[in-house]
Amino acid sequence: MPAALSEQEIEAFRERICAAAARLFVDEGPAAVTMRRVARQLGCGTMTAYRYFAGKEQIMTAVRTRGLHRFSDALERALDSPGDGRTRSRAVRDAYIAFARADTATYRLMFEYPHADHGDPAWRAAHARMWRTIAAHVDVLIAEGAIEADAPILGHQIWASLHGAVMLEIAGLLPAGYDAASLHTRTVAALFETARTSRD
Incomplete structure (x- = not known):
């Protein structure tokens, strides 16, 4: 009889399952993500994968949930860096782009997969x-008085422009000489200018 796995070993295998599912999603599309294909990627039997997740949707929810927390961790660390608001805002932008570049599969799965997990408390x-x-x-x-704006709305506008720039970079569709950061810098400058003029 095999020895019982430790919590760390269980968590490590769950992470491997999530990473395999995210790669399949990006490389071959949502239909490719099946328990059988994920198990094959890991070199194990399908029933082994079922010991860790009840099915494909549970894996997808886990990938998205874990990804969102890692994403938030990165942005929160960046915001806690020293400097004024502009400097810290740029650090958040850079952390955002770094996350998307380092784990493109999870990033895309976080925002592209159909939202079937709205009822999941962890998600x-x-x-x-x-x-x-x-x-x-x-x-x-x-708070610094640099701009006057509705924070959630402006935050969403900035996120939308940054997500668009990142996805264009991933797809290789940015103009020559631009990357996600340089394109976003020009866009956000216009947003901040509008936020400044609104208080004049």
Whole structure:
């Protein structure tokens, strides 16, 4: 009889399952993510995968939930860096882009997969945390008096432009000489200019 796995070993195998599912999603599309294909990627039997997750949707929810928390961790660390609001806002942008580049599969799965997990409490908590994190650097700029804006709305506008720039970079569709950071810098400058003029 095989020895019982430790919590760390169980968690490590869950992470491997999540990573395999995310790779399949990006490389071959949502239909490719089946318990059989995930198990094959890991070199184990399908029933082994079922010991860790009840099915494909549970794996997808776990990938998205874990990804959102890692994403928020990165942005929160960046926001806690030294400097004024503008400097910290740029650090958040850079952390965002670094996450998307380092783990493109999870990043895409976080935002592209159909939302079948709205009822999952863990996913809901991770999603709420992510949205709070998206607006947090705008709160810092407002508190400093650099801009006047509705933080959640401006935070969403900044996120939308950054996500668009990142996805264009991933797809190789940015103009020559641009990357996600340089394109976003020009876009966010216009957003901040509007936020400044609104208080004049």
